[in-house]
Amino acid sequence: MVTAFPTEVDAVIVGGGYTGMMAAARLAWRGRSVALLEKNELGWGASSRNGGMVHPGFKLDLATLLKRDSERGRDRYQASLDAFALVEETIRVNQIDCDYARTGHLELAHKASHFQHLEEEAHVLRRQFGVAARVIPRIELASEVGTSLYHGALLFEQSGGLHPAKYFAGLVRVARDRGAHLYEHTPATGIEARRRGGFKVSTPRGDIHTRDVLVATNGYSDRLVPWLRRRVIPIGSYIIATEPLTADQVHSAIPNRRMLFDSKNFLHYWRLSADNRMLFGGRASFAPTTIPNARDWLYAAMLEIHPQLAGVRVEHAWGGQVGFTVDRMPHIGRVKGITYALGYCGTGVAMSTYFGYLAADWIAGAALPACWERSFPAVPLYREQPWFLPAVGWYYAALDRL
Ligand SMILES: Cc1cc2nc3c(=O)[nH]c(=O)nc-3n(C[C@H](O)[C@H](O)[C@H](O)COP(=O)(O)OP(=O)(O)OC[C@H]3O[C@@H](n4cnc5c(N)ncnc54)[C@H](O)[C@@H]3O)c2cc1C
Structure with a gap:
């Protein structure tokens, strides 16, 4: 059904990824009229291109989070556990068919000193958050991952893997069923405050007047809100998908089907898809690169970790942009009355779903939890232009090599 482009709604959402779609679904459920604007196709950004690892936590490690901001840091970590639970509940309640499996994940220690940090983290996770987490020393690691490269791991049971585009399609269905209006190929080109309150949002299809605007553009933030652009740094992340592995290859690489990532700054992340492809992701530097280049070095990195996969063909390679922030934490807030929710630093499947939900409730009149009120x-x-990225990248790569 073709509906006329609206001229007046309660809320305009800019960006059609997990954040925007969850916000649209939640606001519509609360009885608000919603227009979601997406510059490209719905889900075109990171939300249909990611590795599908759903887990609590942030890019910033737990110890630093608690040291920097003890009480509120604790609340923020608890929110990430709630975010994980929200994804599971959303999938269950709406019967979203997205190959979700609660596999658990391993964080692999790239250096011996990292293993010590992981032991401390496991202790805090168990004692302060009641989370099922334990370390696996190097000599026992073969039962979980077929490589001898790592110094041990933290096993975290409360996490799972999904097909990102199928999960997104499920959120679209929920938002549409609840009456949200979703507009593809419709960039927001300007947001102007109205004298009598609210905003006028400009698009090539016409202007929309609205009480509230949510900007949910993460790593694809353009010039729409320059203030946000100066705070969210777009960084490329890349993934290869191999042909389906044989049962023997699966068993020798990841026998318990855990999701994996290592403890480097330029980390690798990998897991098995539902049809047993190896999905292997990461980035080599912060410098721009091409998909063929990324495919070649990801394949080389995968074989360095799992030489038993030599000869396995790569069938797909792609990339997308994550939104980094200076403090390595996501942010939800308001600038000049415009609500924003972004900056997931590459770990956003759970948190973007959660921020979409939180932003919707905030717009609908609920209070924002105090732990998110921050500069x-x-x-x-x-x-x-992020001119500083090559230098910063060089510094982190050097730290990884030391
Ligand atoms: C390769 C890769 C792998 C990843 N792997 C994982 C993982 O395994 N686990 C995990 O937790 N996280 C992962 N992430 C991160 C996760 O995918 C993101 O944090 C999450 O998808 C962010 O969702 P979002 O809705 O905020 O933004 P996005 O999904 O990026 O959507 C933003 C949208 O805004 C649109 N837009 C921008 N400007 C405008 C405008 N002016 N008007 C209209 N629309 C506009 C863009 O077109 C885009 O579609 C990965 C990311 C990438 C790129």
Whole structure:
């Protein structure tokens, strides 16, 4: 059914990924009229291209989070556990067919000193958050992962893997069924505050007047809100998918089907898909690259970790943009009355779903939990081009090599 483009709604959402779609579904459920604007196709951004690892936690490690901001840091970590539960509940209640499996994940220690940190983290997770987490020493690691490269691991049971685009399609269905209006190929090109309150959002299809605007553009944030652009740094992340592995190859690489990532700054993340392909992701540096280049070095990295996969063909390779922040934490807040929710730093399947939900409730009149009321630091001297990325990348790569 073709509906006329609206001129007045309660809320305009800019960005059609998990954040925007969950917000649209939740606001519509609360009886608000919603127009979601997506520049490309729905789900075109990271939400249909990611590795599908759903887990609690942030890019910032737990110890630093608690040291920096003990009580509120604790609440924020608890929110990430709630975010994980929200994804599971959303899938269950709406019967979203997205190959979800609660596999658990392993964080693999790239250096011996990292293993010590993981032991401390397991202790805090168990004692302060009641989370089922334990370390696996190097000599026992073969029962979980077929490689001798790592110094041990943290096993975290409360996490799972899904097919990202199928999960997204499920959220679209929920939002549509509840009456949200979703517009593809419709960029928001301007947001203007109205004198009598609310905003006028400009698009090539016409203007929409609205009480509230949510910007949910994460790693694809453009010039729409320059203030946000100076705070969210787009960084590329890449994935290869192999041909389906044989049962023997699966068993020798990841016998218990855990999801895996290592403890490097330039980390690798990998898991098995429902049809037994190896999905292997990461980035080599912060410098721009091409998909063929990324495919070649990801394949080489995969074989360095799992030499038993030599000869396995790569069938697909792709990339997408994650939104990094200076403090390595996501942010939800308001600037000049415009609500935003973004900055997931590459770990956003759970948190973007959660922020979409939280942003919707906030717009509908609920209070924002105090732990999210915080300043959002800008990147010094950053306007348009992230000129500093090659230097920062070089520094982190050097730390990984040390
Ligand atoms: C390769 C890769 C692998 C990843 N793997 C994982 C993982 O395994 N686990 C995990 O937790 N996280 C992972 N992530 C991160 C996760 O995918 C993101 O955090 C999450 O999808 C962010 O969702 P979002 O809705 O905020 O943004 P996005 O899904 O990126 O959507 C933003 C949308 O905004 C649109 N947009 C921008 N400007 C405008 C405008 N002016 N008007 C209209 N629309 C606009 C864009 O077109 C885009 O579609 C990965 C990311 C990538 C790229």
